[in-house]
Amino acid sequence: xxxTDENALKPIASVDLVVLALSExxxxxxxxxxxxxxxxxxxxxxxxxxxTDEDPDLDAAAARVSREKTGVxxxxxxxxxxxxxxxxxxxxxxxxxxxxxxxxADEVAGRAAxxxxxxxxxxxxxGVAVPLAFDHASILRAGLIRLxxxxxxxSLPVHLLPAGFTLGELxxxxxxxxxxxxxxxxxxxxxxxxxFVEPVPSAMRRGSNRPAQIYRVKPGLGTAFxxxxx
Amino acid sequence: xxxTDENALKPIASVDLVVLALSExxxxxxxxxxxxxxxxxxxxxxxxxxxTDEDPDLDAAAARVSREKTGVxxxxxxxxxxxxxxxxxxxxxxxxxxxxxxxxADEVAGRAAxxxxxxxxxxxxxGVAVPLAFDHASILRAGLIRLxxxxxxxSLPVHLLPAGFTLGELxxxxxxxxxxxxxxxxxxxxxxxxxFVEPVPSAMRRGSNRPAQIYRVKPGLGTAFxxxxx
DNA sequence: CTAAGTTAGTTGATACTTCACACTAAGCCT
DNA sequence: AGGCTTAGTGTGAAGTATCAACTAACTTAG
Numbered sequence: 001x002x003x004t005d006e007n008a009l010k011p012i013a014s015v016d017l018v019v020l021a022l023s024e025x026x027x028x029x030x031x032x033x034x035x036x037x038x039x040x041x042x043x044x045x046x047x048x049x050x051x052t053d054e055d056p057d058l059d060a061a062a063a064r065v066s067r068e069k070t071g072v073x074x075x076x077x078x079x080x081x082x083x084x085x086x087x088x089x090x091x092x093x094x095x096x097x098x099x100x101x102x103x104x105a106d107e108v109a110g111r112a113a114x115x116x117x118x119x120x121x122x123x124x125x126x127g128v129a130v131p132l133a134f135d136h137a138s139i140l141r142a143g144l145i146r147l148x149x150x151x152x153x154x155s156l157p158v159h160l161l162p163a164g165f166t167l168g169e170l171x172x173x174x175x176x177x178x179x180x181x182x183x184x185x186x187x188x189x190x191x192x193x194x195x196f197v198e199p200v201p202s203a204m205r206r207g208s209n210r211p212a213q214i215y216r217v218k219p220g221l222g223t224a225f226x227x228x229x230x
Numbered sequence: 231x232x233x234t235d236e237n238a239l240k241p242i243a244s245v246d247l248v249v250l251a252l253s254e255x256x257x258x259x260x261x262x263x264x265x266x267x268x269x270x271x272x273x274x275x276x277x278x279x280x281x282t283d284e285d286p287d288l289d290a291a292a293a294r295v296s297r298e299k300t301g302v303x304x305x306x307x308x309x310x311x312x313x314x315x316x317x318x319x320x321x322x323x324x325x326x327x328x329x330x331x332x333x334x335a336d337e338v339a340g341r342a343a344x345x346x347x348x349x350x351x352x353x354x355x356x357g358v359a360v361p362l363a364f365d366h367a368s369i370l371r372a373g374l375i376r377l378x379x380x381x382x383x384x385s386l387p388v389h390l391l392p393a394g395f396t397l398g399e400l401x402x403x404x405x406x407x408x409x410x411x412x413x414x415x416x417x418x419x420x421x422x423x424x425x426f427v428e429p430v431p432s433a434m435r436r437g438s439n440r441p442a443q444i445y446r447v448k449p450g451l452g453t454a455f456x457x458x459x460x
Numbered sequence: 461c462t463a464a465g466t467t468a469g470t471t472g473a474t475a476c477t478t479c480a481c482a483c484t485a486a487g488c489c490t
Numbered sequence: 491a492g493g494c495t496t497a498g499t500g501t502g503a504a505g506t507a508t509c510a511a512c513t514a515a516c517t518t519a520g
Contacts, residue, residue, distance in 0.1 A: 010240035011282055013314075013325055050314070052241055052323035057315035082312040082327050084243075084280070085287035093282035095243055095325065097312050168497070183479065185499070209496040210486040228458060228478095398468070413508065415470070439467040440515040458506090 011084060012094040015061045016047035016136065018080065018143030019070055020123075021103040022160045022173060027123040029140060030070055030103075031132070035117070038090045039133030043121070045140065046070055047096065062099040070118070074101035076159035081142055088135045098139045100146055102159035151177045155196045155224035158217050166205045166212035167191065174230055182230065196224035241314060242324040245291045246277035246366065248310065248373030249300060250353075251333040252390045252403060257353040259370060260300055260333075261362070265347070268320045269363035273351070275370065276300055277326065292329040300348070304331035306389035311372055318365045328369045330376055332389035381407045385426045385454035388447050396435045396442035397421065404460055412460065426454035 019030035031043040046069035048061075055061035059077065066074045077099055084095035121128040126141045150156045157173040158165070171187050191197060196218055203214035249260035261273040276299035278291075285291035289307065296304045307329055314325035351358040356371045380386045387403040388395070401417050421427060426448055433444035 011243045011280055013241045013243060050241055050323070050325070052316065055316075055323075058312060058325070061314075079311060081309060082288060084291075084327065086282065086285075093280070093285075095280070095288070095327070097314065097325070166497085183481090184497090185481095186479070188498075189478095206487080207496075208488040209494080210488095210498085212497055396468085414468090415509095416507065418469080436516080437467075438517040439465080440469085440517095442468055 012089060012092055013050045014047050014094065014096045015050060015058065015065050015099060016045045016083075016096045016139055017062060017066055017069070017077075017099050017101050018045060018140055019066070019074065019101040019103060020143070020147060020160070021107065021120065022105055022176060023120070025122055026176065027144075028120040029123055029128060031119060031121050031128070031130070032069060033117040033119075034133055042133040043128075043130045044133035045136045046118075058097055062097070062101075066101055072103065072107060074103055076102040076156075078146075080139070080146055083135055083139060085135075096134075096139070098142065100143045102147075102156070104162045105160060106162045148177060150223075152229045153226045155194065155217075155226075158197070164200055164203060164214045164216055166214055168212055169205075170197075170215070178230075187230065190226055190230055194224040194226055196221050242319060242322055243280045244277050244324065244326045245280060245288065245295050245329060246275045246313075246326045246369055247292060247296055247299070247329050247331050248275060248370055249296070249304065249331040249333060250373070250377060250390075251337065251350065252335055252406060253350070255352055256406065257374075258350040259353055259358060261349060261351050261358070261360070262299060263347040263349075264363055272363040273358075273360045274363035275366045288327055292327070292331075296331055302333065302337060304333055306332040306386075308376075310369070310376055313365055313369060315365075326364075326369070328372065330373045332377075332386070334392045335390060336392045378407060380453075382459045383456045385424065385447075385456075388427070394430055394433060394444045394446055396444055398442055399435075400427075400445070408460075417460065420456055420460055424454040424456055426451050 017030075021028050021030070030046060032046050034040050034042050034044050046065060048065040048068065050058070050061045051064070055064060058079065062077055062079075063073070066072065066077065078101075080098040080100050082095060082097045084093070086093045088094055088096070121130065123144065126144055127137055128140070131137070132140065147156070151174060157177060158170065160173050160177075161169060167188060170191070171182055171184065174187070175182055197215040198218050200214045200216050204211040205214055247260075251258050251260070260276060262276050264270055264272050264274050276295060278295045278298065280288070280291045281294070285294060288309065292307055292309075293303065296302065296307065308331075310328040310330045312325060312327045314323070316323045318324055318326070351360060353374065356374055357367055358370070361367070362370065377386070381404060387407060388400065390403050390407075391399060397418060400421070401412055401414065404417070405412055427445040428448050430444045430446050434441040435444055
């Protein structure tokens with residue numbers, strides 16, 4: 001347990017983010033083209049070293065990386081898992097703490113065209129079409145598994161919607177991520193049970209049909225858990 | 231993302247284990263009394279530095295620590311979460327990857343009296359009666375939450391039993407961890423549904439009553455998930 | 461040798477939940 | 491006015507949980 005040899009044994013420590021958003025074309029993940037070796041020119045998850053001099057803790061490091069790399073203070077950030085091995089980074093034994101970040105749909109367009117080296121990529125199955133640097137394909141896969149698992153029994157998908165949304169839109173998000181249709185009345189019953197949204201008074205989504213009540217998440221509540229599955 | 235300054239920014243990286251077992255008196259966690267500063271003399275979770283020269287990856291580091299500190303190759307080892315901050319270790323910014331290990335009940339007695347500096351402590355609520363070094367109380371709490379959550383919907387508690395067990399014993403493990411009684415017929419139905427155990431031919435637990443069929447986990451299967459909850 | 465005690469393992473009756481689908485409501489468009 | 495679309499609700503059949511009783515197979519006491 002004792003440090004026989006100081007820095008020699010310290011692994012490289014970084015934070016990598018799986019930033020996800022939902023567009024009309026499905027789940028999108030934010031990738032950055034690497035400017036430097038190793039894997040120069042390859043797409044990678046946004047990530048960065050832990051700055052021991054400025055990051056108070058891991059969550060803060062992840063939030064800082066999110067801000068720096070994506071220009072966005074992601075409203076939802078959750079630790080995923082930690083990936084560490086001798087071979088995942090050619091520069092040496094490295095540890096990467098993976099995080100999942102969810103972004104509302106209305107943030108996606110703005111962030112997309114900002115730079116040619118930052119782009120949203122469509123998620124197909126458990127990955128993306130392009131090869132990823134390091135073991136980022138594994139981290140992405142783990143992030144998708146986590147998201148899909150939690151969608152089954154939590155209110156997590158609200159973070160993929162803007163602050164105001166209709167129940168129909170919320171149900172559509174669940175259906176898109178799960179890849180299956182949900183029964184409308186059962187869905188609404190679940191949402192009512194866990195009681196994490198409230199109608200915004202007299203706010204209605206209008207269209208060429210019956211207007212829909214707009215809801216927002218009740219302030220001060222964390223992620224809600226359903227009794228069973230959605 | 232690039233390493234401006236080599237080792238100066240590397241945090242200290244270690245692995246800490248929440249080793250749990252179930253005795254007649256309830257859940258027990260394996261603790262080690264620290265021999266060195268910081269927190270000399272305090273109880274701590276078994277843990278150790280990542281050895282970048284001998285550990286191929288994090289899971290291997292956890293397995294090695296388990297072997298070295300507890301003398302046991304824990305059959306079940308699962309990554310829990312990673313704890314990292316400037317203040318959790320007085321020696322500097324440190325990252326600890328937490329693992330949960332489950333030990334069969336029949337291993338507990340052997341490991342207990344091995345050394346005065348290694349002891350099983352009863353889990354009460356979400357912790358132990360003694361104060362723990364570093365942020366180990368938080369890691370332990372997270373481990374217990376993880377265990378209790380997974381017991382609701384997975385076959386994980388089999389790892390707290392020896393290789394052969396009766397369905398009554400398995401149900402008792404679930405009941406002890408969950409702290410509530412389960413219905414016998416519903417329990418057996420669940421177990422049959424997920425189909426992760428098989429009867430050991432003509433192996434019976436005998437006592438002063440009707441003998442019970444002994445089961446074992448089907449070889450080659452990972453943790454099984456129930457459709458609903460147990 | 462029999463009856464009582466104990467735990468194993470199964471069965472069934474009732475209450476509740478889920479599921480699929482149909483229905484009504486309220487707007488726009490032609 | 492009538493048709494189209496999406497919002498939101500209701501309803502009956504099917505499935506599931508819950509509780510409790512039942513039979514089975516052993517040991518032990520007498």
